[in-house]
Amino acid sequence: MTQTVSKWAWNDTGRPFPYVLMYHSVAVYRSDPYLxxxxxxxxxxxxxxxxxxxxxxxxxxxxxxARRVGDARGLVGLTFDDGYADFVHNVQPALLRHGCTATVFVIAGRMGGHNVWDADGPRKRLMTADEVREVSGAGLEVGSHGMLHQQMSYLDDEELLSEVAESRESLREITGADIGGFCYPYGDVDLRVMNTVEAAGYDYACAIWRSPLSGRHALPRTYVGDRDGSLRLLAKRLRHELTIKR
Known part of the structure; x- marks a missing residue:
């Protein structure tokens, strides 16, 4: 039997999905083929x-x-995939200036390395374990992006469990905090993957806007890029509001 989940309502509360923005890197750049x-x-x-x-x-x-207690009015989720080192140097100070917080999804098995999965892109340094610990200690949330940034649906059950469960435990040891959130690399999620993430004890998981599944463990997010000025941000906000009311 195929499981179906309401596209724009929580499968556990019936309320519309929250508005969540998806970032990756914040840095001065010359080339950015993957946007x-x-x-x-x-x-x-x-x-x-x-x-x-x-x-x-x-x-x-x-x-x-905030949503659990009905007090999420005016709140927007800010998420940053991959755990780039520029999160420490560029994102964290900007969040402080504007009174914001955020979640950074870290690749537990590649800390201190580079974005080797972006074959044609510029090399970007990933946070070290010390930097991840610093971010967590500053009150920002650290979530898991798996162990090695792999497409989850392509993995066998043993590899999938490693990506999901071992990454959580590794980040918990580094931060000393519970790791409640998971983010699917490439937005790649199917029912087996989503169920594994939920069974591993994650409170929620983030997918992408056009995800084949949705729910607490496959939350849709809105991509934000360097071309998004005021008008584009407004259009994306309105798109979210109109879509969740369908």
Missing amino acids: VTVDPRRFDRQLAWLRRNGLRGVSMRELMQ
Whole structure:
């Protein structure tokens, strides 16, 4: 029997999905073939736009907790995939300036390495274990992006369990905090993968906007890039609001 999940409502509460933005890297750049980099000045203006419009970017942990008690009005999830080192140098100070928080999804088995999965892109350094510990200690949420940034649906059961469970335990040992969130590399999720993530004890998991599944463990997110100024941010916000009311 095929499991179906309501596309734009929580499968556990019936309420619309929260608005969650998906970032990757925030850095000055020359080449960005995968469109994963936002210039720090643009990022600062994007956060300012949120605040001007009565919105505040928060971690997924904070957003989920607020929704549980019915107090999430004006909150927007801010997520950063891959755990780039520029999160420490460029993202964290900007969040502090604008009174925001965020979640960074770290690749547990590649800390201190580089984005080797982006074959044609510029090399970007990933946070070290010490930097991950620093981010967590500053009150920002650290979530798991797996062990090695692999496409989850291609893995056998043993490999999948390693990506999901071992990465959580590794990050828990480094941060000394519970790791409640998972993010699917490439947005690759099917029912087996989603069930494995849920069974591993994660409170939630993040997917992408056009995910084949949705629910607490496959939350849709809105991509944000360097071209997203005020008008594009407004259009994406309106798209979310219109879509979840269908």
